[in-house]
Amino acid sequence: MKKINYINKALVLLAVISVMFACERGLSDDVEFASFPTTGDIFTDAPVGLTDEFFVSFDPAGGANTQGFGTDDNVAFEGSSSIRIDVPAPNDPNGGFIGGIFLDRGTGRDLSGYDALTFWARASTTASIGLFGFGTDFVENKYSVGKSDTQLSTDWRKYTIPIPDASKLIQERGMFIFSAGTNSTNGFGFTFWIDELRFENLGTIAQSRPQIFGGQDISQQAFTDTTLPVTGLAQIFNLEDGSNTTIEPAAAYFDFESSNLDVAIVNEQGEISIIGEGTAVITAQLNGVLAEGSLEVTSIGSFQFAPVPTEDPASVVSLFSDAYTDIPVSRYNSFFEPFQTTLGGVVPVADQSIISYTDLNFVGIVFNDVIFPAEAVPPINATNLTTMHIDVNVQEAVQSGDRLLLELTNYGASETVGSYLINGSELVQDTWVSFDIPLSSFAGLTDMSRIGLLLFNSSDSSNNPTISNVFLDNIYFY
């Protein structure tokens, strides 16, 4: 949409230039760029300038209930009618939550003269609505704004959602978005009403305090040719009643800056591309106000991937590899409570992914139907397989006594466990080491028909963790 607008402007400009060349006249005062309607009203007693569908629901396939939306001629804050939304219980056969957007019926509105979306609302019981906002059009969602967890009362009250930077909204179709469930009502459905929904120029939206990375100054390592998102986008405003309100603006409202364009660049979607070795600090402004929070990213060069596996895919059962199609796995980090300290899991690197564990003591890759019934997946029948492959890259100095014990658990009539010990002397810091381990070397693994857990344990005989930080890749049986 923005492109079209630019084209419009370009055409006007071309026309102006051609007039100038043809007649050698100055710019006429009458020349105006194409502009869009500035209507602020969205719903008063009826929808104002919205599409015929009026309400465009979230995808019912994702659980959205399309039945609970309508208007109510018996309830209104002003006039004769209001929007009525019946929030379903989670087990409602028509869908367990309700939400969607209102779209402008034209090509968009110019909202640059407003500073807030406002509406009046009440609910059948005190309840919190998960999301209110605007700027979502189900196409680009470029200038989306959301406000989380707005508590409604049983009487009519006015709610205000500030516009982060109205100068961006010269052609916006996403007039309103909401999403509501029953988290705040213990699963009991309820009704809420919205009236007098409009964009307004209040003149009292003030003290903008934008944030990136949740307002924190953080440092992170990264590899060249990878991307990182700018996370934790927020903006705090002070409203006319003196209260602060926090909204979540889309990245496109921010102007991002990298202190070192040879190391990192940021696009308007808030995606940081690491393009060279060195350190860069990522900061941002929103409408001229410096955002709290920053990221100091240090690239130590390109990521060295593990050797590409060469086994025939037809003979491979893969748990984790970009070279093969992985079987369903319920967890790449078991988060076993309460003794596991291991953090991390699958992390994307460039166009691939690896497993990165930090604070390792022990951790499991879980692929069975026993430990976490809610996440059950079939275990592996390895009776016709002979070998397990794994690539290991230790992310710290390897010391004497370091070890990594691999344990496979078979969930047969009884659980049987087989183990194989990798000694620290076999591992090298910051270097991929490949292991092809005969399953017969997993001492104690008598039954291999239902293997469903691969556990990594770095603890020594005194139960002290040795290796803490490790990358893993290409874990498969063949």
Next chain:
Amino acid sequence: MNNIRIRKKQTMKTLLIGLIMLVSLSSCNTDEAQTVATFDNLVLEDNFNNDGTIDTTIWNFDIGDGTAQGIPGWGNNELQYYTDRSDNATVENGFLLITAKQEEFNGAQYTSARLQTKNKFQQQYGRFEARIRLPYGQGMWPAFWLLGDDSDGSIWPQIGEIDIMENVGDEPIQIFGTVHGPGYSGAESVSKSYTLEGSRVDTEFHVYGIEWGPNYINYYIDDVLYNQITPEDIDEATNGQGEWVFNDRPFYIILNLAVGGNLPGPPNAETEFPQTMLVDYVRVYQQ
């Protein structure tokens, strides 16, 4: 500002209802016959145009937490320690900046500044006005006000107090003007608030002023006259017990930014520091 009190917004409302009732009885009343401003002789002007320099031929600093003056917490349980450091008061870009900071200082958790013109500029009657942008946030308590000269040994509230503009930082669209005197001081003071439409006190400059003459004080913000207080109003508010003390003596000017205290309550976790009150000018006119 200098004694314990609670704001009473209702006083003037009650009074106005009384005035409205009077309208039906009498064709001439104080509400209709507000005295028109005729103060056009400029006698004091500080435009704060000398960066880094506060003009000490006009301004004194009040220092400390009020203990030395015999009123710890400046009589209102305020939390700040006033200093004359440039951290708390300076002139920049043509504005006087009074800045409240959150810092440990001589036993206080906050510092700020209070400037006054005692014995340097004092005047009875006239038009007193200042163009100010206020700070914001729970616990902020900025004020532009006048106190009567006490060199004859009189003490507050006999000397009188005219609060031209006060605000609490959690009400960014509202200011209030107040008078204190014998029989109507502190919690019993006579006050009226004004609520801005489509504007705030912390994002824009507004002109706050009074026109003060014999037997009247007119309060205005920008070009809006929002209140007039006369001896009749004081009589009405105090059942005849209050004494009009604003025909008695010259008054001096005070500009300050208090933190916490009985009226605004203390700052909370959402209060942003530092907070600055910007004064574009202070002007006083005579007839």
